[in-house]
Amino acid sequence: MRRAICLTVAVLIVVLSLAGCRSIEVPDPAEQDDRGPWWDVEQAEILVWQADDPAFAQEMALEGSGLVAHDGMLLATSEKYAHVLQIDPVTLKVETFVMDLPQYAEIEGLTVDGGELLLCDEANAAVWAAGLPSEKTNGKLGVRRLELVGFELSGGxxxxxxxxxDQGPPHEVYLVLERTGAKEEGCRATIFKLSRQEDQLMPSADPLVIPMEDCNWRLTALQFWNGRLLALKTRYPGERYEVVVIDRETGSLTTVLDMTDLLIGVRNDGWGNNIEGVTVTKDGSLWLISDNAMTDKARTVKPPPARDKTLLMRFPPLHLPRVH
Incomplete structure (x- = not known):
């Protein structure tokens, strides 16, 4: 709903109703908040962490992929090096935790489900469960593979x-397949809606099939926040970087933050801008992490030096939407 403000004196209302009244449309504040942008691009900041293991400093090719806020910390994954990074967003100190994963696993995303992590593995078309990082684990996280029942994933x-x-109800796990298809037929992203029963994942509803404008677009990095399903929608070549809200019934996408110009600029300063992780902390800040290298398969136990640094970026809240 919009309100019109008449730019004439009240006594002329009758006359102006015949002659027409010039008006200015003022957006309803609640509607404006829901439209976005919800975060402040101009006040975004790049943060530099201090890792307990120099191999996971931002100058190394650690390939950050996946990001989630939990218990006052940020948890990220090193895609090809089987590590979880626990980042203190205040002190920017990082503790690293190694996982006993198969060789050449590629952990592209993570989330917290109850008292453990769930991690999606692109190379093995798998979902793993792992313990949460803590002092008791001595820098190691045990893992086990969840069984996929009634649907299939393909590695690659x-x-x-x-x-x-989505902690629900209903309690559902959402898993995104970034892109399938070809130029001739068009490309699409797919989001699986799953229920979890102990160590099994099975469909709880039909998947969302989301058409992409062309086959350079992809959808990554799912995140539930304030009752909304967020994702990163990115394009390469023809660089575009957006945060979108996904309608969980129709699959329609609404862009709530366009970061394209900013992220093209940081690449010129030596930061990798292939963003693959997004999360929102309790103060309403949005955080991103980037995959800073293109490694086919890890050839070393720990990351080698990289050309571009891993980007950790914070966007302060501008005006946040109502809670759904």
Whole structure:
């Protein structure tokens, strides 16, 4: 709903109703908040962390992929090096935790489900459960593979790229397949809606099939926040970087933050801008992490030096939407 403000004196209302009244449309504040942008691009900041293991400093090719806020910390994954990074968003100190995963696993996303992590593995078309990082684990996280029942994933370079949990009700796991298809037929992203029963994942509803404008677009990094399903929608070549809200019934996308110009600019300053992780902390800040290298398969136990640095970026809240 919009309100019109008449730019004439009240005594002329009758006359002006015949002659017409010039008006200015003023957006309703609640509607404006829901439209976005919800975060402040101009006040975005790049943050530099201090890792307990120098191999996971931002100058190394650690390939950050997946990001989730939990218990006052940020948890990120090193895609090809089987590590979870626990980042303190205040002190920017990082603790690293190694996972006992198969060789050449590619962990593209993570989320928290109850008292453990769920991680999606693109190379093995798998979902793993792992313990949460803590002092008691001595820098190690045990893992186990969840059984996929009633649906299949295929491994490869265009596979599962994000996972999140709607605590519900209903309690559902969402898993995104970044892109399938070809130029001739068109490309689409797919989001699976799953229920979890102990160590099994099975469909709880039909998947969302989301057409992409062309086959350079993809959808990654799912995140539930304030009753909304967020994702990263990115394009390359023809760079575009957006945060979108996904309608969980129709699959329609609404852009709530366009970061394209900013992220093209940071690449010129030596930061990798292939963003693959997004989360929102309790203060309403939006955080991003980037995959800063293009490694086919990890050839070393820990990351080598990289050309571009891993980007950790914070966007302060501008005006946040109502809670759904």
């Amino acid at each position: 370079k265009l596979g599962v790229e994000g996972i999140t949990v």
